[in-house]
Amino acid sequence: MNRVGPGFFGTLGIPLLRGRDFTARDDSSGALVAVVSARLARALWPGADPLGRRIVWPDPWGEPRPAMTVVGVAADIRYLSLTDEPPLLLYVPMLQAYDARATVAVRSAGDGRAAVAAVARVVHELDPDLPVVAAHTMREQMAGTLWRQRTAAVWVSAFGVLAVLLAALGLYGVAAQGVEQRRREHSVRLALGASPRRITGNVVAEGLALAGAGLIVGIPAAVTAAAVVRATVAGATGAGAALPLGAALLLLAVTLVACALPARRASRANPADALRAE
Structure with a gap:
């Protein structure tokens, strides 16, 4: 399961094959929604339309989360390594599944390293006590897996x-x-x-x-x-x-x-x- 925010798929260039992206309205006050990867959709509902289906993500440390409604299907991606097969992925809105550990994805038009420094400055201005760790460009991230x-x-x-x-x-x-x-x-x-x-x-x-x-x-x-x-x-x-x-x-x-x-x-x-x- 991957907790993501609105605009995640567009920022990383992951095509949405069906349905919609998350929005700011998908918060704790709204209905629980999810986006599934194409491979997960084929595994759970082969030959059927996954949109509108209900899915439950079990929690090994507590009670199961309430059922979520599938609102989109994203293209398969390689997750941890370029050499691995695309995994079964479930995306949920970060506003509905908060986690203090967060990764910020930024798309830049120029030098990636310069964008990393700019993001670190903005984070420091928002909260000087909030550390920015493991900042990499996508090229560096991919090279590290190979x-x-x-x-x-x-x-x-x-x-x-x-x-x-x-x-x-x-x-x-x-x-x-x-x-x-x-x-x-x-x-x-x-x-x-x-x-x-x-x-x-x-x-x-x-x-x-x-x-x-x-x-x-x-x-x-x-x-x-x-x-x-x-x-x-x-x-x-x-x-x-x-x-x-x-x-x-x-x-x-x-x-x-x-x-x-x-x-x-x-x-x-x-x-x-x-x-x-x-």
Whole structure:
């Protein structure tokens, strides 16, 4: 159960799907009313109109409260964390269910931190002895619920960068070894009249062909993995196709360098020395 005041739903941008919001007339002298979340409405009255229904909120420390009349249905929201499922929520007017602990929600058009300071000044002017604690912007509030996911994302990103570096080193090593193993073949080609540029071009083309085959498999896998992350991690938006394409271009550049340097060195070798070597 959440005790709220008039204008709560509009301030936090929670749509009212049916019925009305609370007003200043919903006080202790008026009829007891309530707003239910869409999920709670479906759970209590599946397929029926919840407006006008009566609901009782049990009190574990005393007598049950009198029945309240449902006057509105609010959209489902995530309450404590962006990663949790929307809970079953019952909203009651604060003027009909007083609680000394209160949270003030303020919508600002400018800097949120400046609005927090302005609200604290107003509260201090109203009552200098009334403390203002745990003041946060909505962005800070949401970020506080995602620290585990953010920490995991940092570590995953670090391991991703390390994996790219290791892949680049491994790619260079494999390309250099392949060129070295074909040194006699390249020497024969050079002795038969092949130009150094052609030798270098053939080696680079073969390396790019292998890299292209890997990217044909890797890019769809990366796009699929990104879609899974966006669907399962709250707040994850991803970078669309830019990130996989950037990684593909990086690996192609690494392949080009990894193949070109050994091939250029092999094409400049003396064919006679290479043919006489073991």
